[in-house]
Amino acid sequence: MRHFLAIALVAIVLPAHAQSYPTRPVTIVVPYPAGGPTDQVARQLAPKFSAKFGQNFIVENVAGGGTNIAGQRVARAAPDGHTLFIHNLQVSANVSLYKTLPFDTEKDFQPIAMINSNPLVLVGKKDLAAKTLPELVAWMKTSKARMGHPGIGSTGHLATFLLAQALGVEVTHVPYRGAAPMLQDTLGGHLELFFATPQQVVGQFASGAVKVFGITSKSTSPQFPGAPSLVAAYGPKLDISFWHIMLTQSATPKPVVAALNGAFQDALKDAELLKVWANSGMAPYPPEQRTPEGAAAYLKQQIAHWGQVVRENNIAAPTN
Template sequence: MSEPRGRRALLGAAALAALARPAAAQAWPDRPLRFIVPVAPGGSVDPLARLIARHLSDALGQPVVVENHAGAGGNIAFEMVARAKPDGHTLLVGWDSLAINPALYPRVGYDPLRDFAPVIQTVRTAQLLVVRPGLPAATLAAFLDLTRRRAVTLGSPGNGSIGHLAAELLKARVGAEWTHIPYKGGGPAMADLIAGHIDAVFLTLPAATEHVRAGRLRALAVTTAARAPALPEVPTLAESGLPGFEVTSWQGLLAPAGTEAAVIRRLNAEVARILALPEVAAQLTAQGFEPVPGPPEALAARLAADVPRWPGVVTLAGARVD
């Protein structure tokens, strides 16, 4: 009799454990969530993070606190989330640099494919080359010619950012020359450009859309295959004499590896719902984003494709960060 009773006890314990797991997932979230943003306030990553955080807080009944941890091309924030407890309360607002940095830096403290659980890709967009209005260059051709005749400073959201890499690709393609000025995010780069402290910036299109429309900056070209609906008058690099030149930027949410699947599914569903809200979709589209919500597997596939792609691009561009 003792053996059956022992088996029954084990089965009972297993059943209780199985019941406890869904209960734990249902209890989430039981405290505020943290959105870790790898750049300084401003630019394009930060405003989108705050927009989603505001709506997600209403949906989950808990505050969603946006924390900016800029530096090292995003690596500080990436490592912070990779090492965080996988309880669904710490999330990374990730973008291209998560996949690019392992090719740019001699060492990074994370693996983009093993250390994160993709939640959802939120948007994609173009990179944009903008110059200060006083610069004597109204077209891409004029700008490139100017770089060969005089010293030009070109800023980016940071070493290893996709804006930096797009600029290096352009430089390698056309033989232009400029001094690269890295910033801790698109916001500080834009502020210095508007103030006239630098000549140009390569950054994500939505960070500059309103400044271009207001005439504070002049846009020369976008990096996508087609023109951006938010700035339809701005030609593509391909139209400007560089056929085949294309760089598309993305943003998304990721959790630490090991986060419960039920939490990932809930987050995915809530953020997809938020992106589909008419007022949110209209705002993002007007800024230059294309909302592209999908399952977690879609962002995982994007990362799996990007990580092996960038080392060859980095080598071609000659970009390297010490």
């Protein structure tokens, strides 16, 4: 009898969570400084959620610790849907990069939805001797190119390893604290190559301030005419998507997760938002990966995939 009453009570209480949610402003934690692509996605979605729920959704930038400081902040928050997490591919790579994490990625987080993704572009300084991808590869075989990336485990960092592996070359890894200083050093001629998201360099490419030698997708991009597919040229390992995911705590009531997912699905009906994403080279995920279950399955697959890349290349995060 007690067991029956407990089940009945849960059945009554859970829908009430969704009806009353949110009861106060909601924090969207971004594990990077303001201004980067993940921060931009969070700030594009926040007003859509605010309008849907009638409460403020506030973006909070919690940078540092290879994004794990932010992860710990979210994992330890109350599981009531008032602290959300917008992250990218690095959340899957960190599982294998770090010997220990202050949370269990698959057990402590509940995916809400896969948000969007875009390929990366291989960017070079404008006075680099090479003009085409074959010329660049020939140059890289005789020069240990200085390639920048925004930190251990970042998408750009992993893409740099995969590029060097595919080309059979060695490169000099130059870590930066974000994409902005990498771009500035490339514009100044101090950095030779780096991987960027399309939105980070489309203006500089159009003005001739940088070169783009290739794109990490099976198809080319109208934003970068003349830039070939790195996948077509050097194989499927260079089919790399920079993706975004929305997460919350695993113990968050399912009706709240469903309500948040519904708000995200509604946001995708906004033609202006989709236009902004398209102009930035981003596209939403297929419907089956925009559900909590689909997002969880995709995250699990990405953890396995990037774990293999990390192990094959002996990549490890610093221990100090």
